[in-house]
Amino acid sequence: NAGVMQNPRHLVRRRGQEARLRCSPMKGHSHVYWYRQLPEEGLKFMVYLQKENIIDESGMPKERFSAEFPKEGPSILRIQQVVRGDSAAYFCASSPPGSHSNIQYFGAGTRLSVL
Amino acid sequence: GNSVTQMEGPVTLSEEAFLTINCTYTATGYPSLFWYVQYPGEGLQLLLKATKADDKGSNKGFEATYRKETTSFHLEKGSVQVSDSAVYFCALGAQGGSEKLVFGKGTKLTVNP
Numbered sequence: 106n107a108g109v110m111q112n113p114r115h116l117v118r119r120r121g122q123e124a125r126l127r128c129s130p131m132k133g134h135s136h137v138y139w140y141r142q143l144p145e146e147g148l149k150f151m152v153y154l155q156k157e158n159i160i161d162e163s164g165m166p167k168e169r170f171s172a173e174f175p176k177e178g179p180s181i182l183r184i185q186q187v188v189r190g191d192s193a194a195y196f197c198a199s200s201p202p203g204s205h206s207n208i209q210y211f212g213a214g215t216r217l218s219v220l
Numbered sequence: 221g222n223s224v225t226q227m228e229g230p231v232t233l234s235e236e237a238f239l240t241i242n243c244t245y246t247a248t249g250y251p252s253l254f255w256y257v258q259y260p261g262e263g264l265q266l267l268l269k270a271t272k273a274d275d276k277g278s279n280k281g282f283e284a285t286y287r288k289e290t291t292s293f294h295l296e297k298g299s300v301q302v303s304d305s306a307v308y309f310c311a312l313g314a315q316g317g318s319e320k321l322v323f324g325k326g327t328k329l330t331v332n333p
Contacts (some may be wrong), residue, residue: 109263138320147226147309148264150320161320196263198321207252207271207313209321213263 107132109199109212110179117218118187126182126215130199137180138209139172142194154180155202187219222247226310226324233300233331241295241327243284243310252313253277253286253293254321259306267295267308300331 110129118124130137135156140148153161154174165172169187174180184191194216198209227242245253252271256264268277273288282297293310310324 111263140321140323145325147224147323147325148321150322153320164320198264207254207319207321208266208269209313210266211256211264 109134109197109210111195111197111212111215113215114213115216115218117220119220120188121186124184124187124191124217126184126195126197126217127179128182128197128199128212129179130197131201131210133201134199134210135202136200137174138198138200139180139182140196140198142196142214144193148196151182184217187217189219192217192219222251222312222314222322224310224312224322224324227327228325229307229327229329231327231329233329235302235331235333236299237331239295239297239300239304239329241308241310241329243293243295243324245291245293245310245312247291247312247314249315250288251315253284254311254313255282255284255293255295256309256311256323257306258309258326264309300329302331302333305329305331 137154139151150164152172169185171183194214196214198211223246254269255267257267268279270277270286276285284295307326307328309326311321
């Protein structure tokens with residue numbers, strides 16, 4: 106029973122390029138969360154999605170960032186025109202439908218470096 | 221809004237020492253509380269949880285008790301091992317589930333032989 110899968114593990118981009126981060130939730134999970142971890146900081150919530158719906162995007166920067174979780178396939182966090190300040194670890198978490206326990210299962214993260 | 225305040229690190233201990241990492245929270249209602257652990261280069265793993273007042277979460281020798289009166293969820297272990305070296309995060313989930321988690325800044329623990 107595979108856990109939350111994120112790829113790539115490491116991503117290097119030059120300023121102005123696009124970054125695409127993928128997350129496949131645990132089997133049977135339909136809720137996906139994205140968090141960002143800046144160096145020496147805790148995780149900050151970015152967005153919460155269910156299949157084909159964005160439920161809460163209160164933590165997403167207003168520009169350049171977008172997320173989707175299509176009916177088929179992984180969830181994608183997309184960062185357009187990356188800047189050095191986007192360098193961080195991005196973690197995806199998932200939880201099953203109907204869960205009332207708040208337990209989220211995390212992937213190993215994608216470490217984005219912007220040159 | 222909801223928030224978590226966690227003891228600043230880093231914390232350095234000798235093997236078999238007693239560990240306490242303090243965590244307090246601010247939230248409305250009755251949130252769920254968690255401790256997650258992050259080993260170097262890895263993602264977060266759930267260490268333990270508590271969902272209501274006076275619950276005690278425990279795992280791998282670690283314990284934390286949900287104290288509503290002091291809004292705290294301190295992590296303790298009686299005898300740490302070198303393999304416990306990691307970053308520990310206290311987190312809060314809003315009442316009702318399926319909500320974002322709010323994390324503390326993390327406490328880095330190093331255990332020396």
